[in-house]
Structure formats: C-alpha cells, structure tokens
Amino acid sequence: xxxxxxxxxxxxxxxxxxxxxxxxxxxxxxxxxxxxxxxxxxxxxxxxxxxxxxxxxxxxxxxxxxxxxxxxxxxxxxxxxxxxxxxxxxxxxxxxxxxxxxxxxxxxxxxxxxxxxxxxxxxxxxxxxxxxxxxxxxxxxxxxxxxxxxxxxxxxxxxxxxxxxxxxxxxxxxxxxxxxxxxxxxxxxxxxxxxxxxxxxx
Amino acid sequence: xxxxxxxxxxxxxxxxxxxxxxxxxxxxxxxxxxxxxxxxxxxxxxxxxxxxxxxxxxxxxxxxxxxxxxxxxxxxxxxxxxxxxxxxxxxxxxxxxxxxxxxxxxxxxxxxxxxxxxxxxxxxxxxxxxxxxxxxxxxxxxxxxxxxxxxxxxxxxxxxxxxxxxxxxxxxxxxxxxxxxxxxxxxxxxxxxxxxxxxxxxxxxxxxxxxxxxxxxxxxxxxxxxxxxxxxxxxxxxxxxxxxxxxxxxxxxxxxxxxxxxxxxxxxxxxxxxxxxxxxxxxxxxxxxxxxxxxxxxxxxxxxxxxxxxxxxxxxxxxxxxxxxxxxxxxxxxxxxxxxxxxxxxxxxxxxxxxxxxxxxxxxxxxxxxxxxxxxxxxxxxxxxxxxxxxxxxxxxxxxxxxxxxxxxxxxxxxxxxxxxxxxxxxxxxxxxxxxxxxxxxxxxxxxxxxxxxxxxxxxxxxxxxxxxxxxxxxxxxxxxxx
Numbered sequence: 006x007x008x009x010x011x012x013x014x015x016x017x018x019x020x021x022x023x024x025x026x027x028x029x030x031x032x033x034x035x036x037x038x039x040x041x042x043x044x045x046x047x048x049x050x051x052x053x054x055x056x057x058x059x060x061x062x063x064x065x066x067x068x069x070x071x072x073x074x075x076x077x078x079x080x081x082x083x084x085x086x087x088x089x090x091x092x093x094x095x096x097x098x099x100x101x102x103x104x105x106x107x108x109x110x111x112x113x114x115x116x117x118x119x120x121x122x123x124x125x126x127x128x129x130x131x132x133x134x135x136x137x138x139x140x141x142x143x144x145x146x147x148x149x150x151x152x153x154x155x156x157x158x159x160x161x162x163x164x165x166x167x168x169x170x171x172x173x174x175x176x177x178x179x180x181x182x183x184x185x186x187x188x189x190x191x192x193x194x195x196x197x198x199x200x201x202x203x204x205x206x207x
Numbered sequence: 208x209x210x211x212x213x214x215x216x217x218x219x220x221x222x223x224x225x226x227x228x229x230x231x232x233x234x235x236x237x238x239x240x241x242x243x244x245x246x247x248x249x250x251x252x253x254x255x256x257x258x259x260x261x262x263x264x265x266x267x268x269x270x271x272x273x274x275x276x277x278x279x280x281x282x283x284x285x286x287x288x289x290x291x292x293x294x295x296x297x298x299x300x301x302x303x304x305x306x307x308x309x310x311x312x313x314x315x316x317x318x319x320x321x322x323x324x325x326x327x328x329x330x331x332x333x334x335x336x337x338x339x340x341x342x343x344x345x346x347x348x349x350x351x352x353x354x355x356x357x358x359x360x361x362x363x364x365x366x367x368x369x370x371x372x373x374x375x376x377x378x379x380x381x382x383x384x385x386x387x388x389x390x391x392x393x394x395x396x397x398x399x400x401x402x403x404x405x406x407x408x409x410x411x412x413x414x415x416x417x418x419x420x421x422x423x424x425x426x427x428x429x430x431x432x433x434x435x436x437x438x439x440x441x442x443x444x445x446x447x448x449x450x451x452x453x454x455x456x457x458x459x460x461x462x463x464x465x466x467x468x469x470x471x472x473x474x475x476x477x478x479x480x481x482x483x484x485x486x487x488x489x490x491x492x493x494x495x496x497x498x499x500x501x502x503x504x505x506x507x508x509x510x511x512x513x514x515x516x517x518x519x520x521x522x523x524x525x526x527x528x529x530x531x532x533x534x535x536x537x538x539x540x541x542x543x544x545x546x547x548x549x550x551x552x553x554x555x556x557x558x559x560x561x562x563x564x565x566x567x568x569x570x571x572x573x574x575x576x577x578x579x580x581x582x583x584x585x586x587x588x589x590x591x592x593x594x595x596x597x598x599x600x601x602x603x604x605x606x607x608x609x610x611x612x613x614x615x616x617x618x619x620x621x622x623x624x625x626x627x628x629x630x631x632x633x634x635x636x637x638x639x640x641x642x643x644x645x646x647x648x649x650x651x652x653x654x655x656x657x658x659x660x661x662x663x664x665x666x667x668x669x670x671x672x673x674x675x676x677x678x679x680x681x682x683x684x685x686x687x688x689x690x
Contacts, residue, residue: 007300014306021293021310025317028286032324035278037370073265073277077327105272142269162372165265165279166328171372199271 036163039191040141045157049148050136055126058094062149062180065096067134069142070111072195074165078143079113081160081173083120091180093147095123100142100197103130131197142194145172147179155179158190165193219422227418231411235347238410240302242345246311247298249342253318254291257283260325279325286321290314305350312351315339316358340395347410349403352396359392360385453629465519472515476508517640527566527652534560534609537567538597541574550582550593560599561607563672569648574611576641577668581613583634584666589616605674606654614665623660 049057057063066082068075079097086095097117101107118125128134137146147156156179162170172190261283268277294314297307319335326332336359343351363385366374375384483501486493535556542552578595585593592614599609618626625631627646632639649656653673660666
C-alpha cells in the first residue's frame with residue numbers, strides 16, 4: 006500500500022488537493038449559509054415588555070444562549086456600541102425556547118452582561134422574539150427614537166466569524182447618523198424554533 | 208573557498224571541495240528529515256487541538272429546542288484529518304524529499320484557515336499564518352515558502368471573487384485589500400528568504416571547514432603512519448645490526464674457543480676411554496665407583512663437545528651442500544638420536560613429499576634441535592600424553608612446508624618474540640644457540656621458519672623450503688671435525 010502510494014505520488018497528491026478543496030468548499034458553504042431572516046417588526050411592537058428609549062435609537066439583539074456562532078455577534082456588538090461616537094440604548098434579549106434543555110449559565114450571556122451599558126433580559130419561551138419577528142440567534146434590530154425600525158439583520162460576515170461585515174458597517178453608519186442604502190444584512194446563527202414550528206406559527 | 212591549510216595543491220582543493228559538497232548535502236538532508244518529523248508532530252498536535260477546540264467552544268448547534276452536534280466537530284475531525292494524514296504519512300515514509308516539505312507547507316497554511324474558522328475568526332488566530340511561515344523557515348529552503356505563500360494568496364483571491372465579505376468584511380473590497388493582505392505575507396517572506404539563504408551559506412561554510420579538517424587529519428594520519436613505519440624499520444634494522452654484531456663477535460669467540468678446546472677435550476676423552484678399558488680388564492675388578500665416575504667423566508666431556516659443536520655450527524655459517532634429500536628419512540634419523548623416554552615421536556612426513564636439494568646433515572641438525580627442544584619442553588604433568596609430530600606438505604608454488612608440532616603447553620608471547628635470538632634461553636642449562644642454529648640453517652637454504660604457539664596447548668615450528676633454483680653448491684672444506 007505504501008509502495009503503491011509512493012509510485013503514484015502525483016496522483017495521491019492531486020486526490021488530496023481535490024479532497025481538501027472540496028471539504029474547504031463545503032465548510033465555506035456552511036459558513037456562508039444565512040439563517041432565517043424572520044419577519045422583523047417594522048415598528049417597535051406594542052405590548053412589548055422591553056422598554057424603548059424615546060430620545061435616542063434603541064438596539065435589540067436576540068440571542069440563543071448556547072449558539073456558538075452568536076459569540077462572534079456579541080463581540081461585534083461590543084465593538085460597535087463601545088465606540089465613543091455612538092449613543093444607543095442596547096438590549097440583549099436571551100431567548101430560551103420553550104421545552105429546550107438549556108444549562109443555567111451561558112458563556113455568551115455572561116459576555117453580554119460584561120458589555121458596558123448593555124441590558125440583558127431573558128425572553129422565556131421566545132415570546133419577545135416572536136413579537137419582534139426574530140427567528141435566528143444574532144438577529145439585530147435598530148429602532149429610531151420614534152419607533153421606526155431602521156435596521157434588521159446580522160452583524161457578522163459569516164457563521165461564528167468575528168471581524169468586519171456588511172451588517173456591522175451598515176449598523177455603524179446608521180448609528181452615526183449617516184444614511185444607508187440598504188437596511189438589511191444576513192443573519193448567521195441558530196434558529197429559535199424548528200422549521201415545523203415556524204410553519205405552524207401564523 | 209577559504210583554505211585553513213597553509214597551501215594546497217589543485218587536486219587536494221578539488222578533493223576538499225567534493226567532500227564539502229557531500230557533507231553539505233548530508234547536513235541538509237538531515238535537517239530536512241528532522242524538520243519533516245517536527246512538522247508531523249505539529250500537524251498531529253494541531254489536529255488534536257482542533258478537535259478539543261470544537262468540543263469546547265462549539266459542541267452543539269440548536270434548532271429551536273432540538274440540540275444537534277455542531278458542524279464544527281465533524282469539520283475538525285474530518286477536514287482536520289484530511290489536512291493532516293498525507294503530510295504526516297510523507298514525513299515518516301519519505302522524509303527529506305522536496306515533495307514532502309512542499310505538501311507540509313501547504314497543509315500547515317491550510318491549518319491556519321481551519322483554526323481561524325474554528326475560533327470564530329479571532330484576530331489572534333490569524334497570527335498562526337505568520338507563525339507558520341516562520342516555522343517553515345526551519346527547513347532553510349526558501350522554496351518551501353513559495354507554496355505556503357501561494358496558499359494564502361490564492362485563498363484571498365478566491366474569496367475576493369466568490370465571497371469577499373468572508374475575508375474583508377465587505378462585499379465591495381478594493382483590489383488593494385488583496386494586495387494589503389498579501390503584502391504583509393510577502394514582507395515576512397522577504398526576511399525569511401534572506402534568513403534561509405544566510406543559514407545555507409553558513410551551513411556550506413561549516414561543511415567546507417569540516418572537509419578541510421578531515422583532509423588535514425587524513426594527511427596527518429598518513430604522515431604519522433609513514434613515520435611509524437619508518438621507525439619500525441629503523442628499530443628492526445638496529446635490532447638486526449645489533450644481532451649481526453653480536454653474532455659476528457660470537458662467531459669469532461666460538462671459532463677461537465672451539466679451536467682451543469676441541470683438541471684438549473679429545474685428548475681427555477681418549478685418555479678416559481683407555482683408563483676405563485684397562486680397569487675393566489684388570490683383576491681383581493676395581494671398585495664400581497671408579498668405573499662409575501669414569502663414565503661420568505666421559506659423559507660430561509661429551510656434553511662439552513656438544514656445546515663446542517653448537518658454537519662452531521653457529522659461527523661457521525657453512526653453506527649447504529645440496530643433494531636430493533628425502534625428508535622423511537631425515538626425520539627418522541633425527542628421531543634416532545634425540546634422547547627420549549616417554550614422549551611419543553611421530554613421523555608424519557608423507558613418502559611422496561617432493562624431494563628437494565638440501566644439505567642432509569644440516570636438515571638433520573635442524574630436526575634434531577627442534578624435536579629435542581620439544582621433548583625437553585614437555586612438562587612433567589604432560590609427559591604421559593606428550594606427542595611431537597613432524598608432518599609435511601607440498602607448497603602450490605613449489606617446495607614444501609615441514610611442521611614440528613608438540614603439545615607441551617605453548618610458549619609465552621614475550622619468550623616467543625626472542626626465541627630465535629642467539630644465546631637466549633629459558634633453560635637452566637643451555638647455550639641458547641639451538642634455535643638460532645636452526646634459523647640460520649633454514650635461511651641458508653633460502654627458506655623461512657615460523658612459530659605458532661598457543662599457551663595451554665602447544666607449539667608448532669613451520670619450516671618453509673622453496674624449490675632450489677640454484678645449482679648445487681660445492682661442499683665446503685670442514686674446518687674442524689667433531690669427535
């Protein structure tokens with residue numbers, strides 16, 4: 006077997022390269038596959054238990070406490086809201102889907118709590134997520150002081166990937182008061198509900 | 208090439224240059240093999256680390272309340288395994304080959320990408336790219352950096368075309384972003400290439416110095432060997448000269464003594480014989496002690512005559528009077544005169560041994576001395592089983608070899624080294640001339656005598672007699688007659 010491989014080394018190397026590229030392509034494809042964009046509410050939902058700031062924009066990020074990809078979203082959130090030229094009320098809503106066996110403590114949630122000026126609330130059963138139309142962990146919504154939604158989407162470039170992204174750049178531009186052409190970006194994270202549950206939800 | 212020797216011939220410089228090239232190649236190959244193994248262990252470690260990373264950071268994914276294995280886990284196991292297996296296989300089965308290190312370089316850079324994915328794009332993980340390039344410079348082969356750099360550049364180019372946001376965080380990066388990323392890699396490459404070339408130059412210089420030292424060492428060894436050989440020859444010549452001078456002095460003394468003592472001894476012997484004869488005829492018969500002591504006188508006079516005979520034999524260096532001489536009969540003759548009571552004497556000389564032209568008397572004397580020495584050397588505890596065997600065989604080149612072999616227990620090495628020296632003896636009574644006479648007679652026949660002795664076993668004297676190509680010598684006039 007070893008001698009066979011040595012004699013046909015070029016073939017083996019070529020096969021290896023093909024396998025590597027195929028696997029890498031599959032990884033990239035997975036990384037670039039966005040989650041469900043949901044049906045984001047066009048205005049701050051009435052009856053929401055979350056409190057909106059009427060003087061400045063309010064940002065709400067819905068996260069799944071055990072979604073590994075959301076770690077990157079929280080880090081990007083820290084980078085954006087930590088800027089000195091940004092003033093926004095920031096809420097991180099931790100969605101605990103009904104019936105999910107989740108641990109009490111979560112690294113992602115703890116990280117969110119560490120962010121200065123960020124309010125972390127628990128959305129037991131995902132009611133708030135449904136109200137705001139968020140289906141995917143990391144879904145970020147920006148509402149203007151008057152309650153209009155001006156941004157909906159994710160702030161990472163791919164699944165679980167920190168760094169600059171179209172969504173992050175767009176959100177930052179809006180927070181700085183600049184106008185943006187598009188107010189939506191892909192969201193990369195775990196689903197708050199199964200596909201079946203989403204079909205059943207009106 | 209800088210020479211550390213004062214001056215060298217062109218041939219020597221060429222030899223040094225060739226040896227330096229061989230040494231450089233060996234050092235290089237050894238370095239490549241070691242580095243291949245190092246990377247094999249690194250790649251295996253990275254694979255294990257990736258699996259642990261996936262299990263710790265992203266073990267599960269969620270779809271609502273349903274928990275599944277996160278795709279990072281199979282990615283770490285499967286893609287990590289694919290990235291690792293071929294380079295590790297090549298590192299252990301084809302270490303030192305260029306293809307092995309190029310594959311390792313590609314794999315190591317691809318591992319940077321995988322680890323960046325598994326850690327969620329942490330900026331710190333990007334350092335793995337630059338660290339890997341530095342590790343690859345351990346090969347001291349700048350060519351290894353080419354496939355490694357190509358992996359990074361091609362990866363960014365492909366992403367720019369297919370999915371720019373994954374690399375640059377925006378869907379519309381400028382062309383300069385690729386150049387910016389590539390430039391940092393090339394910046395490090397530039398220094399690593401210089402380091403590789405510099406290291407190789409040092410290795411080459413080191414190989415040249417080693418080749419020089421080896422060459423000089425060989426030259427010195429050769430000179431030392433030649434000097435040792437010359438010293439040995441000198442010592443041998445000195446020994447031979449001393450021996451020759453002693454022999455010459457001894458010869459003169461022996462001839463003089465022999466001449467002065469032989470006639471008086473003959474007279475004493477004759478007188479003793481007359482007195483004994485008269486006493487034996489007298490009536491009444493004399494006291495038995497008288498005849499006993501007269502026998503003692505006769506015997507001791509005979510011993511003196513033998514000593515004188517040995518001295519004269521040694522001193523005269525009489526040329527052999529050659530005639531066809533069947534050696535088996537000569538050996539029988541020698542056995543008949545050797546005093547012996549217990550030791551078995553065996554004549555194993557074959558009847559068909561080539562008959563050479565030899566001096567029968569001298570050869571008889573040779574065998575008498577050798578056999579008598581062997582009998583006298585037999586220790587008391589071996590006499591019952593003592594044997595002295597004389598054998599012979601023809602030489603392929605002509606002539607024959609005759610061996611006198613005993614089981615008398617062997618001769619110590621320090622004694623064997625001097626055994627043919629005149630006047631050297633380990634016996635309480637003896638002139639020390641017996642074997643010197645044997646050696647001299649054999650040499651005058653154009654032959655050689657060899658000694659092979661094993662302590663605890665026995666001794667073998669081997670006499671090599673060549674075919675005589677000279678015409679038989681005219682018998683020389685004997686100076687003295689032995690009574």
